[in-house]
Structure formats: C-alpha cells, structure tokens
Amino acid sequence: MPDTSAAPSGILLVDKPGGITSHDVVARARRALNTRKIGHAGTLDPMATGLLILGVGPATRLLTYIVGLDKTYEATIRLGVSTDSDDADGVETARAGADALGAVAPRRIAAAVADLTGAISQVPSTVSAIKVGGRRAYDLARAGEEVQLKARDVTVSRFEVLAVCPVDGAIDLDVVVDCSSGTYIRALARDLGAELGVGGHLTALRRTRIGAFDVADAVTEITPHAVGQLRSAADVAAAVLGALPVTADEARDLRHGKRLVGAAARLDGALTPTPAAIDPDGRLVGIVERRGGDLKSAMNVAEDAS
Structure with a gap:
C-alpha cells in the first residue's frame, strides 16, 4: 500500500x-x-x-x-421509445405503435443483437463528449446546431440479453455487454431499436469492469x-501491463534516462510490449519499451511516489 x-x-x-x-x-x-x-x-x-x-x-x-x-456494462434498453440523447435523460422523439411493438418477437431480438456483436462500425450518440471543430458534440446539439459524427470501429465481444420485460407501451431488455474502449452503450440501444423498427434508448447503465x-x-x-x-502504482501497472523485475542498478539507470543495453530480449513472452519495471523493493520505476536491442523508459515515476 x-x-x-x-x-x-x-x-x-x-x-x-x-x-x-x-x-x-x-x-x-x-x-x-x-x-x-x-x-x-x-x-x-x-x-x-x-x-x-x-x-x-x-x-x-x-x-x-x-x-x-476493455469494459463490461450491465444495462436496460427500452425498445419502442426513442430520445434525442439515446438515454433516459433526453427528450422523447418517437414512440412505436402497438402493431410494430407486437412484431418484436424474441427471435428478432436475438438476430438484431447478433448483428451488433463482434467487430462493428458505430456512430456515437449525438449527445456525447466527442469534440467537433473544438467543441463538444453535446454543446453543439444543445445549441440547436447540426451534429454529424463519424462512425468508429469498435468490438462488442458479448451482447447478451438476460431478461425481456414488457412494460406499458414498450419492451425492456436487461443486457450485459463486454466491449472495447470507446463503445457507446447508448448507441447500441439506439441501433438495436432501429434495426427492430421500433426505436430504443437506454434507461439504466452500470459499468462493472475495466x-x-x-x-x-x-x-x-x-x-x-x-x-x-x-x-500502489506498482501493483496497478503490473496488473495492467505485466511486471519486469529490474535490479537496483538497472532501476537507477532507468530513472536517470539510461538504456539497459542488450536487455530487449527480456521482453520476449512479456504480457505487453511495454511492461512495468519494478525494483527489488517492489516500487514502480517506470514503463519500459524496446529500442532496438535495448530497453529504455517510456515513462518514469519518481522514486518516492511509486
């Protein structure tokens, strides 16, 4: 600690x-x-x-x-109602009729969810923190300006429906999603509703893992x-990037900006190409990377702060 x-x-x-x-x-x-x-x-x-x-x-x-x-989310998607923010904080913009909603069978939900699983191209929600011309998209949208965001490639490795619950004039889906960083769960809700022809938005979202x-x-x-x-920085860096033990002399050299000559082979089999260098006292020296046959610091941490 x-x-x-x-x-x-x-x-x-x-x-x-x-x-x-x-x-x-x-x-x-x-x-x-x-x-x-x-x-x-x-x-x-x-x-x-x-x-x-x-x-x-x-x-x-x-x-x-x-x-x-990558991250895991638990969420509730409401099918049959669209909002301008793709979540419950927005203003309702459309509501599906009873006939359209009645046609949303479980097999159709499963097929639409499958289409949104894997490597997909996703347009982020308009009300988002993405910058457009130096301004946040949500600021532009709230000012009444047109916002056009570019699609981005994301990966949804799991999109699982846990429960289907009919509510008054809508259908709630409890889901769990494993996804790459940058994935908008609100956009998944919007796109799922669009594919089913009834619209959709997010009513609850909880991030359970990073x-x-x-x-x-x-x-x-x-x-x-x-x-x-x-x-501690050392424990977290080792968990995220993997640990590379170094001697006290090597720790001193890395902290002084020197390379560990001929040490690049020690990265073979490492968890990541940029592991955390940990000194004999268990302190984080910094994050190291390969430079030719050598190792050098990509980021150093002060000795009294690791």
Missing part, C-alpha cells in the same frame, strides 16, 4: 452513484484527499453508475494505460480514509 504519511499517490476504484458527473467524483476526491492532482480513466454519464478509476498524484500518469482497456478491475472492489464513499484504499 502507498505511504499514507506522504502526499497521496495511487489508483482509487470508485463506485460512482447516479445523478452526478465523473468530474463531480473527481472534485469530491480532491477535497477528501486534499490534493488537486486527480484524474479519471473513462467518463461515465451522470445517469450511469459503477466503476470509475481515479489516478491520484503521480499515479495519474498511469491513466493513459488504463483508459483503453480490464482486470471490478466494481466489487470499489469504494462507495470518498472520505479522507479512502487514502488507505489507494492501490
């Missing part, structure tokens, strides 16, 4: 409640831990709950390696005591 007598540094898993933004969570953590240097890996919409990963102090530099990890990190291990309240729940 990090040294709690020093300035806080590490990774904090938070179970975000609904109704607040990811920035609100960061602000709470800054007050509780008495530090400004806090960031997060992967925004959650205000409506959404679940796992938000915070980087605290020097460990914020690890967020770059966390944000692109890479190897699970919401079951997250804190539900951020208090000054949360500093004791910080995961």
Whole structure:
C-alpha cells in the first residue's frame, strides 16, 4: 500500500452513484484527499453508475494505460421509445405503435443483437463528449446546431440479453455487454431499436469492469480514509501491463534516462510490449519499451511516489 504519511499517490476504484458527473467524483476526491492532482480513466454519464478509476498524484500518469482497456456494462434498453440523447435523460422523439411493438418477437431480438456483436462500425450518440471543430458534440446539439459524427470501429465481444420485460407501451431488455474502449452503450440501444423498427434508448447503465478491475472492489464513499484504499502504482501497472523485475542498478539507470543495453530480449513472452519495471523493493520505476536491442523508459515515476 502507498505511504499514507506522504502526499497521496495511487489508483482509487470508485463506485460512482447516479445523478452526478465523473468530474463531480473527481472534485469530491480532491477535497477528501486534499490534493488537486486527480484524474479519471473513462467518463461515465451522470445517469450511469459503477466503476470509475481515479489516478491520484503521480499515479495519474498511469491513466493513459488504463483508459483503453476493455469494459463490461450491465444495462436496460427500452425498445419502442426513442430520445434525442439515446438515454433516459433526453427528450422523447418517437414512440412505436402497438402493431410494430407486437412484431418484436424474441427471435428478432436475438438476430438484431447478433448483428451488433463482434467487430462493428458505430456512430456515437449525438449527445456525447466527442469534440467537433473544438467543441463538444453535446454543446453543439444543445445549441440547436447540426451534429454529424463519424462512425468508429469498435468490438462488442458479448451482447447478451438476460431478461425481456414488457412494460406499458414498450419492451425492456436487461443486457450485459463486454466491449472495447470507446463503445457507446447508448448507441447500441439506439441501433438495436432501429434495426427492430421500433426505436430504443437506454434507461439504466452500470459499468462493472475495466480490464482486470471490478466494481466489487470499489469504494462507495470518498472520505479522507479512502487514502488507505489507494492501490500502489506498482501493483496497478503490473496488473495492467505485466511486471519486469529490474535490479537496483538497472532501476537507477532507468530513472536517470539510461538504456539497459542488450536487455530487449527480456521482453520476449512479456504480457505487453511495454511492461512495468519494478525494483527489488517492489516500487514502480517506470514503463519500459524496446529500442532496438535495448530497453529504455517510456515513462518514469519518481522514486518516492511509486
């Protein structure tokens, strides 16, 4: 665990409640831990709950390696009603008739879900944080300006329907989704409804996993005591990138910007091409990469902050 007598540094898993933004969570953590240097890996919409990963102090530099990890979501999709934001926070824009909704048989749902599983091209929701000409798409949309977002390639490795529940004038689907970073679950709801000809939007969303990190291990309240729940930069980097043990002399050289000459072969069989160099005391030296036959630091961490 990090040294709690020093300035806080590490990774904090938070179970975000609904109704607040990811920035609100960061602000709470800054007050509780008495530090400004806090960031997060992967925004959650205000409506959404679940796992938000915070980087605290020097460990914020690890967020770059966390944000692109695959994720798991649990969600409820309401078929038969469309909104301008593709979720329940938006304004209703269309509602399917009873005949169209009655034609949504289980086999049709299964076929549409299959079409949205695997490597797919997805147009993000218009009300999103993607920048268009330097402005957020949601700001443009709320200002009444036309927003055209480009499709992006994403991977949905699992899209499973857990329950089908008829509700008044609609059908609710409880689903679980495993997907690559950058996948919009709201867009999946919209596209599923469009393929079935009835429209759809998201009414509930919970992120339960990011890479190897699970919401079951997250804190539900951020208090000054949360500093004791910080995961060390070394442990997190090793879990995400794999560990490369180095000697004290090698750690010193890497921290001073020197290459480990002829050491590139030590990456053979490594978990990733950029593992975490860990010194004999279990501290994170930095992230290393191959340069020809040598190893060099792609990112260093201060010795007293790892």
